[in-house]
Amino acid sequence: MRTVIIEPVFESWRQSARNLLALRVPPSDVLWCEDAQEPTLFGLENETLPRVAVPNVPSAFLDMARSVASHTDARRWSVLYRVLWRLTHGEERHLLAISTDSDMRQVQLWCKAIGRDIHKMHAFVRFRLVGNDEITGREQFVAWFEPEYRIVRLGAGFFEKRFAGMDWSILTPHECVHWDGSAMHFTPGVPRSAAPDDDALDGLWRTYYRSIFNPARLKVRAMQAEMPKKYWKNLPEASVIAELIAESGGRVEKMLTTESRPAKPAPKNAYLDSLRKMNTLASPSLPSTKGS
Template identity: 35%
Template sequence: MHSARFDGSFAGWRQAARELLQQGVSADQVTWYSHDGETDLFAAGTPCATPHPATTTIKVPRQLLDLLESAARYRCADRWSLLYRVLWRVSHGDRSAMLAGDADGSELHKRLKAVRREAHHLHAFLRFQPCAVENGPDFVAWHEPAHDILHSASGHFAERMGQHSWLIATPQDGVYWDGQRLHHQQHCPQEWQQLAQAPGDEGQQLWLAYYGSTFNPARLNRSVLENNMPVRFWKNLPEGPLIPQLMSQARAGAQRDGQAQAVAQRSGKSIRYRTGSDEVLSGSAAPDLPR
């Protein structure tokens, strides 16, 4: 057995994988050890020295490297061994390892899909709030992704936040945008985590007011809500504690009115409209105006 030790990054894995391929070491003969403590739990054998580089040239499709880099963000015990197994097969002429119809390819594409979905969750469920600390970033946010998508997916916010500085911290890593450049820390500093988990009250109240006013009880479908906004994110959303309360109000009558309680209590004309197979009465769709 061969032991491949690297720094836990895709670039480090790629260098180690290249050396193993050059030495002709097959996928079932490698145990992966990263410096961040992650070990391939499905491999066996006694660790030994990483092989020395050889001069053999290995060529694989650029598309494969892009797929492997994305799949490397998927957290699991055998993330690195699957990547090397696919790489080994493709480098030896078996390109079916890249396809969803193959056993390894199917697992690879399952991980790619999960990584893309987790990046979407970051974009959809991250809540920036004003920083409560003087001389800190303009905005901070705390997020707990299931996979290592923060670095690759956070450029989305750099394009939308202009020159405002902001910080996103997670239990694993963190990113800081200074208005010009994105800085990534593979191990999130403790001070970053503290800033992100202690936002100002002003931001909290703004999110609560926004979510409470836009929530539409007439369209409430709990299973759809939980599928599109997984419950695991609720604890870190400013509006998270408000969601069960709004669902309870919907079942208690707000769903019949078709509006949030505060809106339905206002005077106005009532109209009827249909949602699915149910007819809903709206009590304040058109407020009375002075004549």
């Protein structure tokens, strides 16, 4: 049994996996360990790597592995290596097509969790205006976000495409990303206190959130399924959720007891007259539907 210590990032795993593959080390003989401080190729360092070509694997596998690397489950390195081994040495070149295989299924579930985390980042980042660049005059925005996994690099491209016309930074506990109009830069994570707390527009946004809510259709569970509570502390609109829920019963009650309004007579209006005239003329042909 070999112990392989890697940095918990894709490139580090990839390097070690290529070496192990070249030495034809089967997955059952490898113990994968993470150590950001002391990544070594312990277990491999005394061996001369044979100069053999690393077998090609489908690019879909590399995409999946890159995504899974951002997960936090400690088993991911060994499962990835096992899938890699089966693809290359296990005569299971079709493994990626078999979602019912337990290794493949596990990899897919990890990918799904990462995809969801990235999606939530795209949805729930809230930029706050902090000023304008003194020279270019460009607006500058800063956001604070707490992803579940280390997905900043995977998710940042979306913001570059969408917000190219403004300067922005997204700060997270793991890693930060900055855009200045020409390139993205990545810096280490920062604490929450480094980001601004609010924005002058938050009040208007809460006004909108209150008004778009329909109290007659209260479905709190459906809301929380898509917007779990863990995100609420960084969403300006979340502070009014409790009161909207509490008020909804009374608001519906009030509607039910409001007296119905009779129809008012139509005002004098040339356009309404023309509509009435059109309605009395033969209608254009209407595709028939049975029973209508």
